[in-house]
Amino acid sequence: MGDVPVPNLLPLPVLLPLLGAALALAFRRSDRLQRIVSIAALAGVVVVAAVLVWQTDVSGPQVLWLGAWQEPLGISLVADRLSALMLLVSSVVTLLVLLFAIGQGHADSDDEVARETPLSIFHPTYLVLTAGVANAFLAGDLFNLFVGFEILLFSSYVLITLGGSASRIHAGTTYVVVSLLSSALFLIGIAATYAATGTVNLAQLAIRIGGLDPGVALVLQLCLLTAFAIKAAVFPMSAWLPDSYPTAPAPVTAVFAGLLTKVGVYAIIRTQTLLFPASPLTDLLLWAALLTMVIGILGAVSQSGLKRILSFTLVSHIGYMIFGIALSTQAGTAGAIFYVVHHIIIQTSLFLITGLVERIGGSTSLHRLGGLALASPLLATLFFVSAMNLSGVPPLSGFLAKIGLVDAGIAVGTPLAWVVVAGGIVTSLLTLYALSKVWSQAFWRPLSEAREVAELAAEEAADEAEQFEQAELDAGRRPGGAATITAAPTGVALAVDTSPRALPRMMLGATAAMTAVGLLITLVAGPLQAFTERAAADLRQRDPYITSVLPEEVRR
Known part of the structure; x- marks a missing residue:
């Protein structure tokens, strides 16, 4: 008997969430059916992604050409070690965040504001977001990568404004404008790349870009890199993120923080290693990494x-990933991949924990929080481990x-590499300082002391508001709404919540599971590091990807 052919699983990470989204929309009147469909779809993606990680590690890149077009004109889906690993980590994150969101929905079912929020669209939109992320990771050409970005961005527009509050609409507007700018730059880059090479297939571009005039290749690289850097929140194109993410609902913020910027980082890794392996922009990327970390x-x-x-630490730690990419070595690339995996899990955990902190303490302002370690020792433990x-x-x-x-930076040994290494160490120490401040004030400071701090801050804010109103009147202008100011412009509330709510088990369980996954990365660090080194070796060599995607007659 011959070997039984193994079915190609590449379409499933995209098709399962899209099918789930269609069913969830059809079942919009039944919360229970929506939850079942969403969980089943994302659990299926986790299983498929795990199989793809095994297949790519054992058998090399997996390729599927869609449509009846002659290769390489059709749409290709490609999974190598890097994309399979990213797909597995992202699918685990989206599943656990979904469980957190379901737990939050249960807990808030009696809340009047929650009842008015159109939550029936959450599940289908969330599943479409997941499909967009999967499509971006599996895209074998620039245009399909653009489609993946647009799918996840379209759904993220809906999720970030869910509930329709003024703060969310304002943050969503900023997010939309920045995303449209980056998408426009990406589309211009795709058009210029096709005009210069006659293709947008990544494997074919890896062959043809080497024959371009160096100046033309540099322009293409700068255009693509700028578009991806905006999406990844690399300095100086990172100012939008801290103003956009914090206003969204807790599960939305968590999945945004964990995944969306990493799709941009993935695109940078893919294009820098496959299309521009001998990059003349190494020093520029090293400076960008340093400034992103420190600022x-x-x-x-x-x-x-x-x-x-947490939003600013998210921006800062993107710098570590850019540092690894900029080194242009196998060790640097492997370090960047390992850091991406680690950061997706840990950053998502911290934002889920923040959602629980807001729930139990009534705020996320350090002026108002205190005594959380006594209120919930488990929550304190989860925060401490992740921090x-x-x-x-x-x-x-x-x-x-x-x-x-x-x-990897020391091995490169250039003065600039040493400077970035030093910047990374300083950034790590300042991260410890910032999170230790949260740990001491929010979890261990007595609540009575927090109340005094909040009241003092509120008084100072009220004085500032009065001075602002008087200045407006002195200038002969009518202050819009100044007479109704009841809270500090800095966001400090006037009252302290002295009766924190209990933490729902499902929300706490999903957060604990995410934290446990972060610890699991520590336990399997050896095998994971070996896997990332093999993935980096493939990326630096390029041949495994190119030969798997393109027929021999096309490569010649």
């Missing part, structure tokens, strides 16, 4: 709200990821 973490240190602190992991405290995965990048 981002300085922003985090200066904040007094937990969501904004130490993000800060890079040994022996957790954050420490291992940073050590890998530091070793």
Whole structure:
């Protein structure tokens, strides 16, 4: 008997969420059926992604050409070690965040505001977002990558404004404008690339770009890199993120923080290694990495709200990934991949924990929070583990990821590489400082002391509002709404919630599971590091990807 052919699984990570979205929309009048469909679809993607990780590691890149077009004119889906690993991590994250969101929906079912929110569209939109992320990871050509970005961005527009509050609409507007700008640049880059090479297939571009005039290739690289850097929130194109993410619902913020910027980082890794392996922009990327790390973490240190602190640390730690990419070595690329995996899990965990902090404490402002360690020792433990992991405290995965990048930077040995290594160490220490401030004030400060701080901050804010109103009147202008100011412009509330709500088990369980996945990365760091090194070797060699995608007659 011959070998039984293994079915090609590549369409399933995209098709399962899209089918689930259609069914969830059809079952919009039944919350229970929507939940069942969504969980089943995302659980199926996790299984498929795990199989793809095994297949790509054992058998090399998996390729599927769609449509009846002659290769390489058709649409190709490609899974190599990098894309399969990213797909597995993202599918685990989206499943656990979905469970958190379902738990939140149960807990808020009696809340009047929650009843008025159109939650029937959450499940189909969330599944479409998942399909867009999967399509971006599996795209074998630039235009399909663009389609993946647009799918996830379209659904993210809906999710970030869910509920229709003024703050969410304002944040969504900023997010939409920035996303449209990056998409326009990406589309221009695709058009210019096709005009210069006659193709948008990544494998074919890897062959043809080498024959272009160096100046033309540099323009194409800059255009694509700028578009992806905006999506990844790389400095100086990162100012939009801290103003956009914190206003969204807790599960939406968590999945955005964990995944959306990493899709941009993935695109940078893919194009820099496959299309521009001998990049003349190494020093530019190293400077971008350094500034992203340092300026981002300085922003985090200066904040007094937990969501904004985490948003700035998210920006800052993107710099570590860009550092690994900029080194243009196998060790640097492997370190960047390992850091992406670590950061997706840990950053999502911290934003889920923040959602629970807001629920139990009534706020995320450090001026108002206190005594959380006594109110919920388990929540305190989850925050401490994830905060130490993000800060890079040994022996957790954050420490291992940073050590890998530091070793890669030292091996390169250029003065600029040493400067970025030093910047990375300083950033890690400042991350520890920023999160330790949260730990001491929100979890261990007595609530009575927090109440005094909040009242003092509110008085100062009221004085500022009065001075602002008087200045407007003195200038002969009528202040819009100044007479109705009841809270600090800085977002400090006037009252302290002295009766925190209990934490729903499903929300707490999903958060604990996400934190456990972060610890699991530490336990399997050896095999994971070996896998990322094999993935980096394939990326640097390029031949495994090119020969798997293109027939021999096309490669000649």
